[in-house]
Amino acid sequence: MLKLYTYFRSSASFRVRIALNLKGLAYEAIPVHLLRDGGEQHAPDYRHKSPLGTVPVLETDNAIIIQSLAIIEYLEETHPVPALLPVDSLARARVRAIAQTISCEIHPLNNLRVLAYLKHTLAADEAVRNVWYRHWVNLGLAGVETQLHQSSETGVYCHGDAPTLADCCLVPQVFNARRFDCSLEAMPTIRRIVAQCETLDAVQRAAPANQPDQE
Amino acid sequence: MLKLYTYFRSSASFRVRIALNLKGLAYEAIPVHLLRDGGEQHAPDYRHKSPLGTVPVLETDNAIIIQSLAIIEYLEETHPVPALLPVDSLARARVRAIAQTISCEIHPLNNLRVLAYLKHTLAADEAVRNVWYRHWVNLGLAGVETQLHQSSETGVYCHGDAPTLADCCLVPQVFNARRFDCSLEAMPTIRRIVAQCETLDAVQRAAPANQPDQE
Numbered sequence: 001m002l003k004l005y006t007y008f009r010s011s012a013s014f015r016v017r018i019a020l021n022l023k024g025l026a027y028e029a030i031p032v033h034l035l036r037d038g039g040e041q042h043a044p045d046y047r048h049k050s051p052l053g054t055v056p057v058l059e060t061d062n063a064i065i066i067q068s069l070a071i072i073e074y075l076e077e078t079h080p081v082p083a084l085l086p087v088d089s090l091a092r093a094r095v096r097a098i099a100q101t102i103s104c105e106i107h108p109l110n111n112l113r114v115l116a117y118l119k120h121t122l123a124a125d126e127a128v129r130n131v132w133y134r135h136w137v138n139l140g141l142a143g144v145e146t147q148l149h150q151s152s153e154t155g156v157y158c159h160g161d162a163p164t165l166a167d168c169c170l171v172p173q174v175f176n177a178r179r180f181d182c183s184l185e186a187m188p189t190i191r192r193i194v195a196q197c198e199t200l201d202a203v204q205r206a207a208p209a210n211q212p213d214q215e
Numbered sequence: 216m217l218k219l220y221t222y223f224r225s226s227a228s229f230r231v232r233i234a235l236n237l238k239g240l241a242y243e244a245i246p247v248h249l250l251r252d253g254g255e256q257h258a259p260d261y262r263h264k265s266p267l268g269t270v271p272v273l274e275t276d277n278a279i280i281i282q283s284l285a286i287i288e289y290l291e292e293t294h295p296v297p298a299l300l301p302v303d304s305l306a307r308a309r310v311r312a313i314a315q316t317i318s319c320e321i322h323p324l325n326n327l328r329v330l331a332y333l334k335h336t337l338a339a340d341e342a343v344r345n346v347w348y349r350h351w352v353n354l355g356l357a358g359v360e361t362q363l364h365q366s367s368e369t370g371v372y373c374h375g376d377a378p379t380l381a382d383c384c385l386v387p388q389v390f391n392a393r394r395f396d397c398s399l400e401a402m403p404t405i406r407r408i409v410a411q412c413e414t415l416d417a418v419q420r421a422a423p424a425n426q427p428d429q430e
Binding site: 052063065067069070077089096100103104107124132135139140144147 | 266267269275277278280281282284285286288289292293304305307308309311312315316318319320322323324329332336337339343346347350354355357358359361362365
């Protein structure tokens, strides 16, 4: 059975949990607590799987795959139904671009290790860190909102009327945004799509609150 | 003809230039100066193409594609020879994971807009910004070095004996690392692979020094 090394509140883990659930793939969740004991992700056994100590990691019978989008592309290639990418190459590029706007322009600036650097090395207090967090979320999600509302290819979901890789990334990013009180007032398309996603059992089961390691 | 909106020193643009050259695809380079006049990427016409004002943008006869890895995946699907991804799904996941370690864990923390935020909003002086820059490069490239040296699939290039998407990302990241005097002493595999990449005409022609907008 597939094993997923995951942390309940990790946005990148949440993406992969949604993808696994959408594809109906059973997996064993192996919690990696990012804060306990200085971070379980730094244990040598885990670092052997994930050199940077990031979650998630997908372990198959014969391989270890890191990086959430690489994992989802792997799942898409090996379990193509239901598809998380459209067929047409331009449409695939659009879906990947939305996913990457989130995974390359927003999330990397706001993960735990960056917030820890701001706190411990730059002596940024909580208020300053929250402004930082919201700045990148607001900027990035405003870009995603534009990508979504200016395209006729946006449907019930980010692309058409079935969930894709883009939705797998959008839902966790919006979860984070809400957690840090970022305003989504100016982002009606994002709010509409995420509300739709949240009606899906696959998304609900992937939510942080429904993980075995949730606190 | 394909149009590439590019900035000579942009690492993400550099990735796509390498990919275009490796595939032998002619393109028109349209420079977008990220520093002049407050940043040409913020001009309304450009922001219509790229909502966040990021480079590169690929413009085809009938579409606009943003995000460097989405662009390269599009080129791979529409011009599959020479391949920049292996055939096997696990191998493809490995190549994408290396590319994403660079594009999601290193580069986002060090691009111009983040350095500008550190300077203007957090009042971080140049020395502090350089420590920040090198911290994320060292951490991230150490992870890539581990990914490379611990796998028997690493060859002359990051994966086997032909350049892939991973090399398209590694070369620009190492260019940036050198520019900011990051030590690559502990990264012999990366140094060996990048030296090999730099013998390729496709890589040389993509280098910042050989762009029409280089300064």
